[in-house]
Amino acid sequence: MNTFLYVFASVFIRVVSLLPLGLVLFAGRVFGTLAWWLDKRHRRVAIDNVTESMGSGLSPAEIHDIARENFRRLGECYLGSIKTAHLSDAAIRKVLTLEGVERIRPEVLDARTNIVFAIGHFGNFELNARGSLFTEGYRLIGTYRALRQPGLSRAMDELRRRSGVMMFERRSDADALKEAMREGGKMLGLLADQHAGDRAPRLPFFGRECSTSTAPAIFARRYGCPLHTAVCYRVGFGRWKIEIGPEIPLEADGKKRSIEDISRDVNAALEAAVKKDPANWFWVHRRWKPISKIQEKRQAARRDRAEGKEGRSSKLQNPNFK
Numbered sequence: 001m002n003t004f005l006y007v008f009a010s011v012f013i014r015v016v017s018l019l020p021l022g023l024v025l026f027a028g029r030v031f032g033t034l035a036w037w038l039d040k041r042h043r044r045v046a047i048d049n050v051t052e053s054m055g056s057g058l059s060p061a062e063i064h065d066i067a068r069e070n071f072r073r074l075g076e077c078y079l080g081s082i083k084t085a086h087l088s089d090a091a092i093r094k095v096l097t098l099e100g101v102e103r104i105r106p107e108v109l110d111a112r113t114n115i116v117f118a119i120g121h122f123g124n125f126e127l128n129a130r131g132s133l134f135t136e137g138y139r140l141i142g143t144y145r146a147l148r149q150p151g152l153s154r155a156m157d158e159l160r161r162r163s164g165v166m167m168f169e170r171r172s173d174a175d176a177l178k179e180a181m182r183e184g185g186k187m188l189g190l191l192a193d194q195h196a197g198d199r200a201p202r203l204p205f206f207g208r209e210c211s212t213s214t215a216p217a218i219f220a221r222r223y224g225c226p227l228h229t230a231v232c233y234r235v236g237f238g239r240w241k242i243e244i245g246p247e248i249p250l251e252a253d254g255k256k257r258s259i260e261d262i263s264r265d266v267n268a269a270l271e272a273a274v275k276k277d278p279a280n281w282f283w284v285h286r287r288w289k290p291i292s293k294i295q296e297k298r299q300a301a302r303r304d305r306a307e308g309k310e311g312r313s314s315k316l317q318n319p320n321f322k
Contacts (some may be wrong), residue, residue, distance in 0.1 A: 001236060005151030013159055015087040016079060021095070021238050024083040032075025036234050046070055046283040047300050053206040058301045069279040074122070081126035081127050081177050085162050089133055096127055096133040102242030105226065110282035113223045117244075118216035120193030122273060124240055128189050130162040131230065131242050140165045141180055141188045146172075149258060170191040181223050187228065190215045191262075194285055195269050198292050201260050205267045206274075208224035210288045217262035221250055229266065231273040234280055 016024055031120040036043055043264060055063055084092065101109075108115065115138075119128050125241040132140040142165045147153040161166050166186075196213040203212040220227035229245035248265045250257055274281045 002149065002151035005149050007151075009152050009155035010158075013082050013155060016082040019083065021083050021087075022128045024079050025238055027070055028075035028077070030075070031079065031126075033068075035075065038307040042284040043053060043067065043071070045286060047288065049283045049285075050278065052208070052288070054275070064149070066278045068282060073279055074284070075281070076234075077124050077126075078166070080124050082159065084124060084127060084130070085159050089130075092127075092130050092133060093107050095239055096130060097134075097241045098131060098244070099241055101135065103228065103246050105245050105247070108134070108226050112201075112230045114181060114184060114186045114223055115190065116216050116220040116223075116225045116227045117189045117230040118227065118248075118270070119189045119230050119232075120173060120270050120273070121285070123234045123270035123280050124195075126160070127232050128230060128242060129160065129165045129242055131189075132187060134163075135187065138185050138187050138206050139169070141170050141177070141186050142166070143170050143173075145170050166260050167230060174317035181219070188219060188225075190219065192266055193282070193287075195289050201263070203260060203264050203267055205287065206271055208288050212263055212267060214263045216260045216266055217250075220248075221256065221259070221298070222236050226231070226268075229269040229273070231270070231272075233260065233277060236253060243273075245273075253304040 019027075030133065047063060050058075050063050050070075054066075058066075084095070087095070104115065107113075118126065119126075129140060129142060132138050140163075144157070144162070144167055146169050149157065157167065166180060168174075168180070181188065190213070192213045194213070197273050198211070198213045200211045200213060201210040204210075205212070216227055220223065227248045227250060229248070230242055231245070232240055232242050234261065235241050246269075248262060248269070250262060
């Protein structure tokens with residue numbers, strides 16, 4: 001079965017790669033429209049997410065328009081990413097631009113210091129893999145999670161590696177990723193816009209707490225790298241731009257900021273990117289899952305520890321304490 005899936009996926013990818021970009025994107029929008037009408041479950045998720053996040057200033061018709069266009073954009077993304085992965089560097093430069101490089105400190109670029117980017121499922125987000133075309137002397141590093149079907153996972157892995165990106169599987173390649181980060185000239189892109197599991201802290205996103213990946217903050221602090229966001233925007237049919245956000249500080253008043261505080265800033269930057277073009281983000285994902293009992297216990301333990309520290313601190317500061 002895995003062999004069949006690999007061959008099928010490889011043939012499908014090959015066929016799409018041979019078609020003109022415009023035709024591929026048009027087909028993607030058609031498939032996205034069909035998915036909108038046929039996939040009731042994800043349509044409901046998208047509408048609910050948009051309503052609860054942005055609904056206060058939108059009419060029901062506007063919410064439906066955003067969600068429907070989001071499905072079309074996702075169709076564009078899924079098929080378009082296959083085609084753009086096969087485009088030459090020269091062809092990519094015609095359809096993709098990079099903005100905000102000036103926000104990276106010159107001394108960082110001059111020294112080829114490693115940089116961490118918090119990225120998300122915006123636009124044709126697979127184009128992030130081609131961003132290093134515009135930054136001489138850097139090589140991009142990416143992470144992925146293998147699919148449950150090894151055949152499909154192998155086909156997707158081969159597709160992603162066409163761009164020259166160093167790809168690491170999140171669960172099995174941790175040591176190799178750490179080794180790569182010990183060398184200079186690397187740009188590490190980490191997805192940070194989806195539910196990160198019960199172990200992750202719950203931080204605000206559109207005013208509601210949700211499980212949040214702290215990986216960008218952890219890697220940036222661990223390796224002393226500048227941290228930025230990078231968002232792919234659709235600026236037209238078959239045209240995209242990647243916008244680098246301002247550097248997110250890792251210190252404040254000469255002290256290291258907490259991982260959670262840094263991650264709050266990442267969430268805020270990604271939230272602003274969603275508001276800039278609401279149909280451009282991945283609304284079909286259940287970002288705001290209810291808190292689990294396990295997570296409730298962990299949060300209660302954190303509060304108890306914090307209150308214990310505050311209590312000890314106040315006693316130490318009290319001159320009458322003995």
